[in-house]
Amino acid sequence: MTVDEILAGLFPAGHDVVVRPDKLILGTGRRGNRGAVGVIGIAGGEPLGIEGVLPLAERVLRVIAGGGDTPILVMVDTRSQRMARRDEMLGLNEYLAHLAKCLLLASREGHRTVGLNYGKAAAGAFLATGLATDMLVALPGAEPAVMDLPSIARVTKLPEGKLRALSQTTPVFAPGLASMTEVGAVAETWDPGRPLDAQLEAALARSSGHDARDVLGAARGGRRLASDLALRVAAQVVESRHAAAS
Numbered sequence: 001m002t003v004d005e006i007l008a009g010l011f012p013a014g015h016d017v018v019v020r021p022d023k024l025i026l027g028t029g030r031r032g033n034r035g036a037v038g039v040i041g042i043a044g045g046e047p048l049g050i051e052g053v054l055p056l057a058e059r060v061l062r063v064i065a066g067g068g069d070t071p072i073l074v075m076v077d078t079r080s081q082r083m084a085r086r087d088e089m090l091g092l093n094e095y096l097a098h099l100a101k102c103l104l105l106a107s108r109e110g111h112r113t114v115g116l117n118y119g120k121a122a123a124g125a126f127l128a129t130g131l132a133t134d135m136l137v138a139l140p141g142a143e144p145a146v147m148d149l150p151s152i153a154r155v156t157k158l159p160e161g162k163l164r165a166l167s168q169t170t171p172v173f174a175p176g177l178a179s180m181t182e183v184g185a186v187a188e189t190w191d192p193g194r195p196l197d198a199q200l201e202a203a204l205a206r207s208s209g210h211d212a213r214d215v216l217g218a219a220r221g222g223r224r225l226a227s228d229l230a231l232r233v234a235a236q237v238v239e240s241r242h243a244a245a246s
Helices: 003-010 050-065 085-089 092-108 123-128 149-156 160-167 177-182 196-206 213-220 226-245
Strands: 024-030 036-045 072-078 113-122 135-138 143-145
Touching: 003 024, 003 036, 003 072, 003 113, 003 196, 024 050, 036 050, 036 113, 050 092, 072 092, 072 123, 085 092, 092 113, 092 123, 113 123, 113 196, 135 177, 135 196, 143 177, 149 160, 177 213, 213 226
Parallel strands: 036 072, 072 113, 113 135, 113 143
Antiparallel strands: 024 036
16 A cells, blocks of 8 residues: 555545655644544655654654644654664664654653554664554554564674574564564554554554553563563562662
8 A cells, every 4th residue: 555545544534644755754634523643654665864753753742742642653664774874973873762762752641652564664763663652553565674684693693594494483583574463563464455544543542551562472472471571570670669668
């Protein structure tokens, strides 16, 4: 589906969302009598650099400043953060962290956030957009990957062949929609044959502001330890605080 087709399906009541020449997606969609949705994102597989991060973060902060509980939809089609020396030297990692923190702040202030991966999604740009939302959904054909196998091999110093073999049985090592769903990163894949606006409303109704990816990963068998470990760490923190208070 094209961006225009997706937006028309999401907002049959109308929208003013535009794809700018720099491939940033910005605007507002109407939910009929339910109010509005703030929309940000990236189109065309464009890498996300420092010039792209700031308008997206500004839009999120404007939604927060407007008060209320306007939800935010983050549409993602980006092949990675911009791999340019200039961006790296200017602190691209801090820019990406800023965007992620803006989305986290929005969630804490009562603005439900939903990521929609409709194309590519990789690396730091993926972490700061779709994976920084309360819930990430996808359309068929989406290509989410935090890191591809050649990159994992370079970082871990493990042979790519060994990682490829591991990816057949361990979804943590395998990029792609099926693996990302199994580990809980992608909550659900939408059906393009059904009304997208209804599926968005259902996702917003289920979005609680609580990150349930570890629970989903455990239930689906893709991340068997993360949820239990997180609960044990949280319990120990509470116990330590009680001990210090007494």
